[in-house]
Amino acid sequence: MNYSEKVMDHFTNPRNVGEIENADGIGEVGNAKCGDIMKMYLKIDGDVITDVKFKTFGCGAAVATSSMATEMIKGKTINEALQLTNKAVMEALDGLPPVKIHCSVLAEQAVKAALTDYYKKQGVDPEPIVGIIPDCEDCHE
Numbered sequence: 001m002n003y004s005e006k007v008m009d010h011f012t013n014p015r016n017v018g019e020i021e022n023a024d025g026i027g028e029v030g031n032a033k034c035g036d037i038m039k040m041y042l043k044i045d046g047d048v049i050t051d052v053k054f055k056t057f058g059c060g061a062a063v064a065t066s067s068m069a070t071e072m073i074k075g076k077t078i079n080e081a082l083q084l085t086n087k088a089v090m091e092a093l094d095g096l097p098p099v100k101i102h103c104s105v106l107a108e109q110a111v112k113a114a115l116t117d118y119y120k121k122q123g124v125d126p127e128p129i130v131g132i133i134p135d136c137e138d139c140h141e
Helices: 005-012 060-072 077-083 084-091 098-121
Strands: 024-032 036-045 048-057
Touching: 005 036, 005 060, 024 098, 036 060, 036 077, 036 098, 048 077, 060 098, 077 098, 084 098
Parallel strands: none
Antiparallel strands: 024 036, 036 048
């Protein structure tokens, strides 16, 4: 399988790995059945994501998409983070093999799951803002 240099870079030197103590939002997506599980932690100050960390159990593409997604939302507003798409993550990595596209979908879902958790902790219904996060099984044909 051919991966771009950027995918290899983010896989071998992932950015923002770890956990955030007392995170404002934590999202976990994926399942053991598909083999990829992503957990994302957000620190939010006002409306800005000041810090983001992730832990991913999965293949190299899953690690690379998690790493890239965290880089893309760090320092951004919640609204900007909500605009993040799996397509944008893939483009930032110079593409993914078709069989690995679901990893970029998981990265987008992990961001949304963490923001959903953040809104719930604020006592706000996340569904009108974040939307419904599809189940991992939906991302495989």
